[in-house]
Amino acid sequence: MNAPVPTPSLRRPAVHLSGVGKTWTPAGxxxxxxxxxxxxxxxPGEFVVFLGPSGCGKSxxxxxxxxxxxxxxxxxxxxxxxxxxPAAERGLIFQDASLFPWLxxxxxxxxxxxxxxxxxLKRREIAAEMLRRVGLADMMDKKxxxxxxxxxxxxxxxxxxxxxxxVLMMDEPFAxxxxxxxxxxxxxxxxxxxxxxxxxxxxxxxxxxxxxxADRVVVFTARPGRVKTIVPVDLPRPRxxxxxxxxxxxxxxxxxxxxxxxxxxxxxxxx
Amino acid sequence: xxxxxxxxxxxxxxxxxxxxxxxxxxxxFAPPRYPRLRAGLATLGWSLASLGLFAGLWEALWxxxxxNPLLLPPPHLFLADLPATLKYFDRSNRIGSRSEGGGVMPLxxxxxxxxxxxxVGLVLGFVGGVLVGALLHYVRLFRNLVxxxxxxxxxISPVAWLPVAIFVFxxxxxxxxxxxxxxxxxxxxxxxxxxxxxxxxxxxNVARIMGADTRQTFFRVVLPAxxxxxxMTLRLNLFAAxxxxxxxxxxxxxxxxxxxxxxxxxxxxxxxxxxxMAIIGLLGFSFDWALRQIQARxxxxxAPQGGGR
Numbered sequence: 001m002n003a004p005v006p007t008p009s010l011r012r013p014a015v016h017l018s019g020v021g022k023t024w025t026p027a028g029x030x031x032x033x034x035x036x037x038x039x040x041x042x043x044p045g046e047f048v049v050f051l052g053p054s055g056c057g058k059s060x061x062x063x064x065x066x067x068x069x070x071x072x073x074x075x076x077x078x079x080x081x082x083x084x085x086p087a088a089e090r091g092l093i094f095q096d097a098s099l100f101p102w103l104x105x106x107x108x109x110x111x112x113x114x115x116x117x118x119x120x121l122k123r124r125e126i127a128a129e130m131l132r133r134v135g136l137a138d139m140m141d142k143k144x145x146x147x148x149x150x151x152x153x154x155x156x157x158x159x160x161x162x163x164x165x166x167v168l169m170m171d172e173p174f175a176x177x178x179x180x181x182x183x184x185x186x187x188x189x190x191x192x193x194x195x196x197x198x199x200x201x202x203x204x205x206x207x208x209x210x211x212x213x214a215d216r217v218v219v220f221t222a223r224p225g226r227v228k229t230i231v232p233v234d235l236p237r238p239r240x241x242x243x244x245x246x247x248x249x250x251x252x253x254x255x256x257x258x259x260x261x262x263x264x265x266x267x268x269x270x271x
Numbered sequence: 272x273x274x275x276x277x278x279x280x281x282x283x284x285x286x287x288x289x290x291x292x293x294x295x296x297x298x299x300f301a302p303p304r305y306p307r308l309r310a311g312l313a314t315l316g317w318s319l320a321s322l323g324l325f326a327g328l329w330e331a332l333w334x335x336x337x338x339n340p341l342l343l344p345p346p347h348l349f350l351a352d353l354p355a356t357l358k359y360f361d362r363s364n365r366i367g368s369r370s371e372g373g374g375v376m377p378l379x380x381x382x383x384x385x386x387x388x389x390x391v392g393l394v395l396g397f398v399g400g401v402l403v404g405a406l407l408h409y410v411r412l413f414r415n416l417v418x419x420x421x422x423x424x425x426x427i428s429p430v431a432w433l434p435v436a437i438f439v440f441x442x443x444x445x446x447x448x449x450x451x452x453x454x455x456x457x458x459x460x461x462x463x464x465x466x467x468x469x470x471x472x473x474x475x476n477v478a479r480i481m482g483a484d485t486r487q488t489f490f491r492v493v494l495p496a497x498x499x500x501x502x503m504t505l506r507l508n509l510f511a512a513x514x515x516x517x518x519x520x521x522x523x524x525x526x527x528x529x530x531x532x533x534x535x536x537x538x539x540x541x542x543x544x545x546x547x548m549a550i551i552g553l554l555g556f557s558f559d560w561a562l563r564q565i566q567a568r569x570x571x572x573x574a575p576q577g578g579g580r
Contacts, residue, residue: 066480067480068476068479068480085479086476086479086480086482087480087482088480088481088482090480091480092476092480094473094476094477096473098471098473098474098476098477100474100477100492100495100496101572101573102495102496102498102570102572103572111477111481111491112480112481112482115478115481115482115483115487115491116481116482143572145572159477163481
């Protein structure tokens with residue numbers, strides 16, 4: 001059951017960020033610095049969690065790695081090549097599954113393949129295989145709103161996996177799910193991770209989720225978001241929430257976050 | 272019985288369990304057979320009852336002597352002597368031509384001409400509206416230059432365009448088609464541009480990540496996303512289109528059902544008037560029905576077939 005421990009130094013990083021910053025210029029106001037001086041390497045096959053107070057820019061950073069937002073400063077590389085725009089090999093899964101309601105589940109999963117001009121029979125085959133892998137083989141012909149929230153999120157995973165991504169990014173994918181479903185989805189995600197061999201970058205504000213899933217947790221400061229610290233989580237998998245070491249890590253992240261949450265509040269009130 | 276629940280795959284085990292638990296608590300709920308047929312028959316029955324009630328009241332008022340049959344002839348009077356009524360219908364699409372003496376085929380031809388004008392006008396208005404609406408959203412210069420004028424022109428009643436239509440296009444099919452076009456065009460253009468703006472950003476992001484280009488994004492994501500709103504606008508303006516085509520025909524075309532209504536008015540022919548009204552009502556209803564069928568096919572994911580969840 002133990003996940004293969006990645007050996008980062010020996011291989012080219014899947015994602016390389018150096019001095020990355022992001023500045024917004026909202027209409028009618030001065031520029032707002034969202035991110036500053038982010039340095040980070042993500043190894044192939046590594047599971048990284050971004051943890052931080054809301055508004056710290058962790059989701060923005062995810063969108064930037066996905067290529068949906070350009071960086072204002074610094075360099076971003078994926079697999080050694082500069083990130084200039086979105087690419088199917090860097091999959092992104094949103095908080096709401098964002099399946100297209102006008103397509104069946106199968107056609108949703110095959111959507112990226114059809115854009116990539118994969119032949120029809122071939123893409124149905126791939127999509128069906130992906131759905132089988134996420135446990136939705138019976139749901140192929142359903143429409144998205146016939147599925148539960150957890151199932152929809154699994155279908156969104158299948159849609160991203162169909163593109164064989166090297167990096168799979170997730171923006172608070174389980175935030176809208178109830179607690180039981182969320183625990184199930186975490187197990188599911190670890191299994192997907194092992195099967196696909198992709199790096200996973202997951203954004204969350206849940207400390208439990210971070211400790212349960214991550215190889216490394218990147219803790220962000222309040223705005224402007226910087227990397228406050230990077231904490232390796234070297235608990236063996238499967239992880240038991242009642243393990244004392246789990247508790248210790250949770251407390252440590254709690255303290256790390258508390259300062260930043262206080263600062264985020266103070267800044268909001270000053271405004 | 273549980274077999275009928277199977278389509279909802281994930282729910283099936285639960286309902287099977289509850290069905291097993293049920294026997295002690297009385298009869299399990301038995302769904303009716305042929306639910307769609309039953310619902311259809313019920314609708315038909317109520318429709319006939321409603322029509323019958325309306326016609327019956329009308330006939331009763333006439334029988335009791337409250338209605339002057341010259342002004343408000345009840346159904347059995349305006350449907351009597353059809354050959355005499357049908358002789359006002361003309362097969363050709365020409366003004367004042369009554370050379371062929373009427374009949375059932377001329378009636379169908381008249382209906383056909385009117386239907387053609389409505390259909391062509393609606394198709395042109397829809398396509399043109401989507402095109403202009405998309406330009407309004409995507410091309411800033413176009414929006415800045417055109418939107419204020421569109422907003423100013425949109426509230427003008429299509430009927431007010433009638434003289435313009437005749438000045439520009441003369442007498443014939445084109446002014447009627449033009450008026451139907453105007454009825455739909457502005458509404459669809461404005462709906463398109465607001466609906467495109469309301470397409471969820473995550474849909475567009477999904478398309479971008481999957482590598483869709485602008486064209487693919489528009490036809491595979493934006494268009495399906497705005498189609499429900501466009502259909503709503505189309506159906507809301509369908510009846511307006513029918514009103515407008517009749518007015519145009521009465522004034523500027525010289526054939527079609529509108530011309531017959533005008534003829535009935537100027538010759539004080541109440542029978543012809545009511546007969547034509549019945550035809551127009553049926554036509555409008557059929558159009559709306561046809562549009563609903565198209566909508567159910569194209570927007571299958573919105574209208575759940577038979578129950579849904």
